[in-house]
Amino acid sequence: xxxxxxxxxxxxxxxxxxxxxxxLLGGDxxxxxxxxxxxxxxxxxxxxxxxxxxxxxxxxxxxxFSPVMREVMAFAAEGGMVVGVCxxxxxxxxxGLLPGALIRNASLQFRGIDVYxxxxxxxxxxxxEYARGQVLRLPIAHGxxxxxxxxxxxxxxxxxxxxxxxxxEPSGAVTDAGNPxxxxxxxxxxxxxxxxxxxxxxxxxxVVDPILGNTDGRGLFASIHEAxxxxx
Amino acid sequence: xxxxxxxxxxxxxxxxxxxxxNAVAHALRALEFxxxxxxxxGRLIRLRxxxxxxxxxxxxxxxxxxxxxxxxxxxxYDIRVES
Numbered sequence: 001x002x003x004x005x006x007x008x009x010x011x012x013x014x015x016x017x018x019x020x021x022x023x024l025l026g027g028d029x030x031x032x033x034x035x036x037x038x039x040x041x042x043x044x045x046x047x048x049x050x051x052x053x054x055x056x057x058x059x060x061x062x063x064x065f066s067p068v069m070r071e072v073m074a075f076a077a078e079g080g081m082v083v084g085v086c087x088x089x090x091x092x093x094x095x096g097l098l099p100g101a102l103i104r105n106a107s108l109q110f111r112g113i114d115v116y117x118x119x120x121x122x123x124x125x126x127x128x129e130y131a132r133g134q135v136l137r138l139p140i141a142h143g144x145x146x147x148x149x150x151x152x153x154x155x156x157x158x159x160x161x162x163x164x165x166x167x168x169e170p171s172g173a174v175t176d177a178g179n180p181x182x183x184x185x186x187x188x189x190x191x192x193x194x195x196x197x198x199x200x201x202x203x204x205x206x207v208v209d210p211i212l213g214n215t216d217g218r219g220l221f222a223s224i225h226e227a228x229x230x231x232x
Numbered sequence: 233x234x235x236x237x238x239x240x241x242x243x244x245x246x247x248x249x250x251x252x253x254n255a256v257a258h259a260l261r262a263l264e265f266x267x268x269x270x271x272x273x274g275r276l277i278r279l280r281x282x283x284x285x286x287x288x289x290x291x292x293x294x295x296x297x298x299x300x301x302x303x304x305x306x307x308x309y310d311i312r313v314e315s
Contacts (some may be wrong), residue, residue: 058303065300094303101305103244104251148248148306182249 001027004042007054024221046086060090100149108184127225138202138228147183165189243274
């Protein structure tokens with residue numbers, strides 16, 4: 001099993017992704033620099049968090065045109081698994097691999113806190129090791145995580161059950177109080193139509209080691225591991 | 233070919249929440265400008281562009297907006313071309 005972690009100038013969660021993938025996917029992990037044209041036979045590609053290209057113009061807007069993204073788009077088009085976390089989610093939206101966009105938090109504040117997120121579906125390659133309705137505590141660290149889409153796109157996402165993670169209160173209730181950034185429908189993470197591309201604002205890769213007191217992020221990696229093991 | 237000064241004004245789409253605009257509207261009202269209504273905050277991009285005509289410059293800039301300068305999901309844009 002081979003995992004690639006794409007690194008842009010300004011990525012800063014790349015090592016967290018690398019480490020989590022290395023420990024939980026049980027295979028080779030390699031970095032792919034943004035100028036490279038080869039994902040080197042990766043089975044899964046991570047777009048990590050950070051501030052690619054300084055988030056100039058819009059978060060993800062310039063990263064989306066970096067050479068490696070051509071490969072990521074081709075890989076996704078062939079059904080390859082792609083996970084974008086935080087800035088990676090913004091890049092996926094800018095690239096059109098996921099619908100909608102992430103704008104400035106409604107509070108205007110950068111939020112670096114733990115939030116609660118409900119797993120909406122477990123019949124996906126990214127969430128099979130969670131329980132449906134399970135509430136995870138995951139860290140967020142972003143200023144632009146406010147998910148927006150036009151009414152039609154939003155209705156489609158909901159109708160096709162492509163909202164995978166939703167901000168909630170610890171009880172699992174979907175409320176404004178549980179929504180850290182103003183995202184429409186409390187959306188924290190969505191999947192593409194085919195089910196091979198996931199984007200989410202929270203950072204599961206930061207909570208995989210018991211020494212840090214929270215392992216709620218492990219399920220995502222365990223699910224990917226299962227999906228890839230099943231595919232071969 | 234001639235050189236054109238092009239201005240692109242990018243604003244949050246009508247109807248879309250503009251958290252910055254809202255915050256500034258509140259601040260202005262607090263500063264005793266009670267007449268302040270809706271505030272929208274966007275971005276102004278100025279660029280020099282060589283093109284065959286003003287029309288060609290506009291068309292090129294429109295393509296730039298659609299590809300990179302504006303996000304069609306969240307932003308509207310408006311192009312001005314001066315020679």
